[in-house]
Amino acid sequence: MKAERKVLDRYLQDSRRKRSRKRDVVLEYFLRSSSHISAEDLYDLVHREHPEIGRSTVYRALKLFCDSGVARQVDLKDGRMRYEHHLRRPHHDHMVCTRCGQTFEFICQEIESLQERAAASIAFAPESHSLQIYGVCKDCRRGEARPHVEAPRTSRRPIEVK
Amino acid sequence: MKAERKVLDRYLQDSRRKRSRKRDVVLEYFLRSSSHISAEDLYDLVHREHPEIGRSTVYRALKLFCDSGVARQVDLKDGRMRYEHHLRRPHHDHMVCTRCGQTFEFICQEIESLQERAAASIAFAPESHSLQIYGVCKDCRRGEARPHVEAPRTSRRPIEVK
DNA sequence: TTGATTGCAAAGCATTTGCATGCTA
DNA sequence: TAGCATGCAAATGCTTTGCAATCAA
Numbered sequence: 590m591k592a593e594r595k596v597l598d599r600y601l602q603d604s605r606r607k608r609s610r611k612r613d614v615v616l617e618y619f620l621r622s623s624s625h626i627s628a629e630d631l632y633d634l635v636h637r638e639h640p641e642i643g644r645s646t647v648y649r650a651l652k653l654f655c656d657s658g659v660a661r662q663v664d665l666k667d668g669r670m671r672y673e674h675h676l677r678r679p680h681h682d683h684m685v686c687t688r689c690g691q692t693f694e695f696i697c698q699e700i701e702s703l704q705e706r707a708a709a710s711i712a713f714a715p716e717s718h719s720l721q722i723y724g725v726c727k728d729c730r731r732g733e734a735r736p737h738v739e740a741p742r743t744s745r746r747p748i749e750v751k
Numbered sequence: 752m753k754a755e756r757k758v759l760d761r762y763l764q765d766s767r768r769k770r771s772r773k774r775d776v777v778l779e780y781f782l783r784s785s786s787h788i789s790a791e792d793l794y795d796l797v798h799r800e801h802p803e804i805g806r807s808t809v810y811r812a813l814k815l816f817c818d819s820g821v822a823r824q825v826d827l828k829d830g831r832m833r834y835e836h837h838l839r840r841p842h843h844d845h846m847v848c849t850r851c852g853q854t855f856e857f858i859c860q861e862i863e864s865l866q867e868r869a870a871a872s873i874a875f876a877p878e879s880h881s882l883q884i885y886g887v888c889k890d891c892r893r894g895e896a897r898p899h900v901e902a903p904r905t906s907r908r909p910i911e912v913k
Numbered sequence: 914t915t916g917a918t919t920g921c922a923a924a925g926c927a928t929t930t931g932c933a934t935g936c937t938a
Numbered sequence: 939t940a941g942c943a944t945g946c947a948a949a950t951g952c953t954t955t956g957c958a959a960t961c962a963a
Binding site: 695 | 826846848849855857859861862865866868869870872873874875876877878879880881883884885886887888889892910912
């Protein structure tokens with residue numbers, strides 16, 4: 590949990606901003622959270638045990654985490670933004686089941702390279718990207734659909750595609 | 752402009768819904784519009800000349816267009832959903848300039864195949880996908896940044912990446 | 914001390930919805 | 939005629955903001 594602190598502090602210093610105890614608490618909870626947490630859910634989590642920490646602090650903190658590279662925004666097409674840890678986790682993309690809401694993470698080095706080639710071909714300097722495949726997962730295809738998961742979470746490590 | 756009508760009518764029939772004159776007008780304006788129009792912008796366009804057509808009709812129509820395959824939702828990360836024609840245009844992905852808002856469309860057959868392979872590897876049945884690369888475009892890198900474009904539009908045909 | 918950070922409630926925005934009325938098949 | 943489609947305004951839900959009070963460096 591120290592790497593994130595370090596990166597964040599460096600970012601704050603560079604942009605001449607200050608640390609704050611409350612934001613630190615938010616960071617702790619965020620790092621402890623499962624993947625794909627939404628701002629509102631993180632707020633509930635934090636606020637329950639620290640009523641003195643308000644909604645705006647959480648939203649502002651998440652924005653800062655993204656700017657500094659500690660977190661990443663993911664759009665799972667469910668109407669709210671979701672955030673995932675970015676430092677310790679290898680970059681990955683997502684498959685989202687439109688029936689049960691489950692997400693599956695995967696990495697494909699070849700796709701990454703092709704994206705860079707695509708960008709290079711028009712002298713575009715890529716900074717980030719977002720790739721989601723929407724469809725129906727194995728279980729749901731079998732008709733074993735479970736009730737829709739409200740907060741999709743995935744703990745396994747990303748599937749590697751070669 | 753006939754292909755879309757046909758697909759839509761078929762869809763309506765299959766789902767036992769009805770045609771409507773107003774919705775037809777919305778379709779016309781949508782097909783005539785440039786890529787990446789937002790619901791609100793389409794509403795303004797239509798409502799200006801047809802004050803009897805309301806906001807909800809436009810929103811509901813766009814949803815229908817997507818469900819039937821006539822349109823596709825695109826997330827350009829600017830806070831609103833955007834829609835593009837889907838029938839006549841080959842499938843493509845987007846590079847979005849975070850400085851000027853311009854978008855560049857591209858196709859890469861190899862990326863498509865790799866996505867299918869990724870899905871197949873966990874028996875996931877892909878239905879659609881969305882790939883955006885965010886970064887800085889050629890012009891903006893040169894410092895020739897233009898003022899931020901409010902409604903990003905692209906008319907050229909997608910760049911092919913091999 | 915200076916300026917960044919916060920909480921609160923209010924504002925913003927895009928989108929959805931309830932309901933009475935109008936249309937289509 | 940039955941029941942989908944529509945307009946309006948109100949409701950939603952997530953996110954941002956204005957501002958006075960607090961806190962960090």
